[in-house]
């Protein structure tokens with residue numbers, strides 16, 4: 568039987584680093600990544616038949632657990648009709664109407680194949696709409712592998728020590744202004760100096776690619792305020808937070824309305840999907856209505872739309888997100904209590920259905936600087952020991968954790984029991 572180690576060695580001969588996305592490689596974790604053969608509910612099963620309680624959920628989409636029967640049956644129902652037509656389909660409009668109903672800031676929406684395409688297109692649209700080149704992003708925020716956004720980026724870029732990627736021309740990166748996350752005064756100073764040159768601010772309203780960092784009070788309102796004053800477009804990158812922090816995303820949770828919203832992950836239920844949408848007058852600049860070009864051969868794919876619609880309908884049940892947040896609280900409070908009892912300095916941070924675990928003596932972690940001061944080596948030991956106990960956390964101290972409605976009291980209790988044993992021996 569092949570093991571994860573043998574499969575990883577084989578993959579490394581033909582796939583750079585053995586993976587199709589760097590964060591999967593477990594780089595810095597001191598072991599080979601798990602090769603997964605199947606998943607169900609809160610569990611992953613690796614090629615050796617080991618079962619793991621999963622807090623990654625395919626990096627966010629699996630909010631009702633893996634292999635959700637309603638999602639699978641929606642895909643099965645469409646499968647026999649064909650995989651893709653390259654023509655409009657009714658199901659795309661069903662999806663667009665559903666998104667606009669759930670997120671009232673969105674009047675019109677365009678589907679893409681990934682979150683990266685959504686952010687790339689939203690930034691281009693903002694530039695085309697305003698006629699300005701400069702864009703503002705925040706240190707440690709990750710918006711996919713878009714050239715102009717791979718500047719001081721989080722996620723794998725941060726984990727692997729390359730927050731600003733080679734290959735991005737300096738002449739392009741110079742239009743990207745990078746500010747400190749959660750620093751409202753810094754944002755105001757920047758806009759006082761050059762607000763009329765800035766096309767947009769793009770932000771992860773809850774930063775989930777440098778662990779989990781909720782916005783400080785007033786931060787998102789400041790972004791709204793400076794954009795209103797300067798005419799810049801406010802883009803919320805809700806690829807991760809959309810439908811997770813609350814049904815209506817972080818914009819509903821924190822009650823701040825962006826001009827454009829980027830979506831991904833849950834909107835495709837695990838299929839390769841992204842979307843961006845927002846105010847009608849901005850979206851009307853998009854081709855073929857307007858001059859800003861954006862396209863996709865497989866965008867709005869019928870199977871992907873069917874999967875996403877099934878999931879969005881399911882998570883619209885009353886109290887779904889309240890219950891999800893309660894599960895996060897049980898897990899995070901339990902981890903903090905057990906760490907404190909074992910004398911391990913640890914804090915957690917949460918927003919709806921996502922959370923972060925930080926090995927630190929600080930009382931909160933609010934930006935790139937404070938997150939990089941956390942104890943990375945202790946995280947690595949915690950991660951590998953939890954894996955040995957059958958619990959799969961994100962393989963990096965700079966990634967958020969994701970809860971699903973399939974995680975019952977039983978899985979959370981098993982996770983806390985494992986953590987208690989791990990903390991007792993953690994150096």
Ligand SMILES: Cc1ncc(COP(=O)(O)O)c(C=O)c1O
Nearest residue numbers: 681682683709710711806807831
């Ligand atoms: C906030 C955020 N934006 C954009 C992206 C890019 O999405 P994708 O990986 O689907 O291209 C991600 C995840 O990778 C993300 O977490």
Ligand SMILES: N[C@H](C=O)CCC(=O)O
Nearest residue numbers: 588589590626722776966
């Ligand atoms: N942090 C990333 C997205 O949220 C992880 C997914 C990836 O890049 O493969």
